[in-house]
Amino acid sequence: MTGAAEPGAASQDELLILGQTLRLREDPFLVPPEDCAAHDSRGGVLVREGRIAAVGPADALRAAHPRARVEDMGDALIIPGFVDCHAHYPQTGIIASWGKRLIDWLNAYTFPEELRFADPDHARAQAELYLDLNLANGITAACVYCTVHPQSADALFAAALARGLRLCAGKVMMDRNAPPGLTDDPRRGHDESAALIARWHGRGRLGYAVTPRFAPTSTPAQLEAAGALWAAHPDCLMQTHLSEQPDEIAWVRELFPEDPDYFGVYEARGLAGPGAIMGHAIHLTARERAALAETGTGVAHCPTSNAFIGSGLCDVAGLARSGVPVGLATDVGGGSSFSMLATMRSAYEISQLRGAPLHPAQLLWMATAGSARVMRLDDRIGRLETGLEADLVALDLAATPVAAQRAARARDVWEALFATMILGDDRAVKAVWSGGRPMKRPPGA
Structure with a gap:
């Protein structure tokens, strides 16, 4: 027959x-x-x-x-x-760049490189390279920041769809404190993100993440628009940054004096809860730690980045024991390696410096099931x-x-x-x- x-x-x-x-x-x-x-x-x-x-x-x-x-x-x-719950694929080309502090690094390297993603051909080439490097290092799923340009997200989603990969990503929303070529406005940021959700979310193994970069580069109006967009699409993720460096936190206090603290800026605008991923979360107040656990907001631990840019030592074990979902992340390109093994090594070294060394099982968990949980994918991967x-x-x-x-x-x-x-x-x-x-x-x- x-x-x-x-x-x-x-x-x-x-x-x-x-x-x-x-x-x-x-x-x-x-x-x-x-x-x-x-x-x-x-x-x-x-x-x-x-x-x-x-x-x-x-x-x-x-x-x-x-x-x-x-x-x-x-x-x-x-x-x-491996599941990488926080990475910036447009920073692939500037990984391992010498820098001082976070804001200096953004201005000197990140923003000039991200301006290049207005060119769809550049975005496509970098998307392919980023995914090649991920797979070479055993990273089979990731939650990724694109640039403000919708075509940067289109390029990454198309490349991941062609490979059949599990991937979440989003167009960055920024309407202040960034070069003109990298800013949108609340309406445009909302509408371009909504169009990307309609185009890509749920196709193959793809998901969308609403992506206000961080509080300093978004006005209150834009953060409110991002919160409204996430409320309208609750099966998407939401990703941003939280309490990476002390001078950043002081800047947020100046920009949002009416809010109790950095995390409170996001809470007040509907940007907290299960499926919200806060990158870094190092210098937290007692109120913020409790609120992260209470709301079920996840944290992406970025140890190579935290060390490379001199941000600090995240209390991973304390957060996890208090009920905060914690995953592991390369944070390329502030992070200094595409290797999740190197990222686990750095997480161990940071835990040693805190006097609470992580067990290999805890390191592996964060790099697989923990990150999957932060991304609300633990029923599918990890x-x-x-x-x-x-x-x-x-x-x-x-x-x-x-x-x-x-x-x-x-x-x-x-x-x-x-x-x-x-x-x-x-x-x-x-x-x-x-x-x-x-x-x-x-x-x-």
Whole structure:
């Protein structure tokens, strides 16, 4: 019969990925890290129609699905794809630029580069490069700032749709304290964002994020327009920045003297609650910390950026324990790496400086399920669980000579994984799947 599979032939409908598996089943900030995970030294993930169909011991899955195509990753560790909950793709070209403080950095590097995104060809080229770099580093989902130009969002959404990626993004809204070529006004910012929502939100695996850059670059009228837009489209996300540096906070007090504090500026205009993502959130008052937890507003922890621009040490563990959803973010290009491994390393180092070192399970959680929760996608991505989308990474825990000799001494999976967090880069990302489709293959595959 034409098209019938030969007996014993591999099924094109099922993919079985073999290797070590590590499943985080509970939040390690709320449950002892050693009690929150399940590790299988020879496990597998069965993928069917872009979703995880089963996770378990390799031999059992092979016996139950003898016709599945098999990709054997050897000793590589299979985990969920990394989720970056705060990044600026237009800053790809200026990553690792020398600077002083946040405002200096914006004026010297960010704003001149973002002006170039008025050119759709430049936007398309940078969108492709940004996604290439993400996938090389195992980032399969992200929440991204574009520029004020609608075409910058169009370029990123189109590139992500073509690749079948899970991605949220939004056109930046700014109507003051920025160069003329980077400002809109409350009406235009609202209407251009609404048109982008109509064009892209819900297509494929795409979502929109209403994106007022931060309070200093938006008038009260624009923040109110952003709040109204989000209220009209509550299934979108909302992303902005909060309390990154003390001089920024002082500026916000001058611009919004009637509000109790920085977070209060957003609360008063409908820009808080589940699905709102506050980048940084370092220098918070007691009232702000309580209000973040009470409203269910998420925080994007940006450790490489916080260190690189000298912003400060975010109290990640304290926020998480108080009930604030916290995810991990590269914050490219203020952040100094596209690698989520480097970002986890920086998060660990910052936690050490605070005297509260994060466990590898907590670092991995923030980079996967935690960021997914902040983006209200934890029912779709971020864990190795049946029914979730098959965004997966295979990590080579011995990718370099120094990592290999350290992994050989590891007493358990956490020790081996932690060594890769500290020593690893894109070379440790052996393979990547997005919705079950291979995006990065092992050498020679």
